[in-house]
Amino acid sequence: MDKARLASALGAPSGFGQSQFALTRGNAFEARVKADGGAELLRLAHACLDPGAVPPEGAAVPDLTAHGPEGRTARTALALREATRAGGWALLDHPMLALDVAGSLAFLEPDAVVVHPDGSWSVVEIKSFPMLDGAADPAKVGAAARQAAVYVLALEEVAGRLDPTPVVRHRVLLVCPKDFSNLAAGSAVDVRKQRAVTARQLARLTRIEEIAEALPEGACFAPDRSAGELTAAVAAVPATYAPECLSACELAFHCRDHARAAGAVTRLGRPLRAELGGLATVEDVLAAARGEAGDPADPAIAALRRAAALRAEALATAPGMRTAGPEEEADTPGTHTAGPVEGAGGPGGRAGASEEVAACR
Numbered sequence: 001m002d003k004a005r006l007a008s009a010l011g012a013p014s015g016f017g018q019s020q021f022a023l024t025r026g027n028a029f030e031a032r033v034k035a036d037g038g039a040e041l042l043r044l045a046h047a048c049l050d051p052g053a054v055p056p057e058g059a060a061v062p063d064l065t066a067h068g069p070e071g072r073t074a075r076t077a078l079a080l081r082e083a084t085r086a087g088g089w090a091l092l093d094h095p096m097l098a099l100d101v102a103g104s105l106a107f108l109e110p111d112a113v114v115v116h117p118d119g120s121w122s123v124v125e126i127k128s129f130p131m132l133d134g135a136a137d138p139a140k141v142g143a144a145a146r147q148a149a150v151y152v153l154a155l156e157e158v159a160g161r162l163d164p165t166p167v168v169r170h171r172v173l174l175v176c177p178k179d180f181s182n183l184a185a186g187s188a189v190d191v192r193k194q195r196a197v198t199a200r201q202l203a204r205l206t207r208i209e210e211i212a213e214a215l216p217e218g219a220c221f222a223p224d225r226s227a228g229e230l231t232a233a234v235a236a237v238p239a240t241y242a243p244e245c246l247s248a249c250e251l252a253f254h255c256r257d258h259a260r261a262a263g264a265v266t267r268l269g270r271p272l273r274a275e276l277g278g279l280a281t282v283e284d285v286l287a288a289a290r291g292e293a294g295d296p297a298d299p300a301i302a303a304l305r306r307a308a309a310l311r312a313e314a315l316a317t318a319p320g321m322r323t324a325g326p327e328e329e330a331d332t333p334g335t336h337t338a339g340p341v342e343g344a345g346g347p348g349g350r351a352g353a354s355e356e357v358a359a360c361r
């Protein structure tokens, strides 16, 4: 399914993705880093990931050309096996990996994979955001780490089919422009946490056949259908919008509009949703806070009532203030403007704050 076209047909084209300018600049930087047989990239891999190994001079750069994604995946697996057996450094430029996602094969293309002289493999991610004074934007590093973790999982599947099984390193190489210059800076990023989270999420995904079976007869997502038909088809698939969708899914604007209209608390961020337990809408939350609904023994409801009581007390005692019900300041479905809460944890939010990196070269 082409989700970008579907989003446009639904009348909610997404801003997801990079601008043409950013893509061109990113491609130019990647080409520069990989010039001369990837000499600079391999130098960074040596310095950041494996400084004890022999320097990467004369590294192999196998040809990965093949027909179609399946052919490229098979060619990549063969090249990885040959490079591992050969010993020494090897650079696989844009290899193709496959990963089972909810019962369907997804093809993935990391920027590069490096084979180390000890036979281990590392993922390389090349990004166009800068590393300033040796540190990069934590949110962007977090997103890169999550992306690299998926590649690590896919590489582990390839490694698992070889005997002996090569080690797939959980420290990936992140390469960025240094201080807005054309020079490259490298940093080792530990993706163990992101790998574990992604593996858990993949294991819990509902299989595509099960989703398809639950769809109503005739549901179709072809972008040439009318907006009404497409809205009904998309609505037939359960979705839980969260601010993180804005940086990950083409349907984010469509799902955000629907989450707002339904008053869903998920749009305020997953952490808040987790705190609220079974309260799924702003209306439920307000009713619970006012004491109109909910079990008072529920810790979330007890906390809401305590917060509402404290607020009323504060407003009643503050000079010149009037007592207002919590609903007066509540977000009215359909009229909400994304405030500082919405998006927390998303782009520019706190997500990935722990993934701050420092350049090693």
Ligand code: SF4
Binding pocket: 239, 240, 241, 242, 245, 249, 250, 251, 252, 253, 255, 256
């Ligand atoms: S809920 Fe999020 S991930 Fe799912 S379709 Fe909507 S925007 Fe995409």
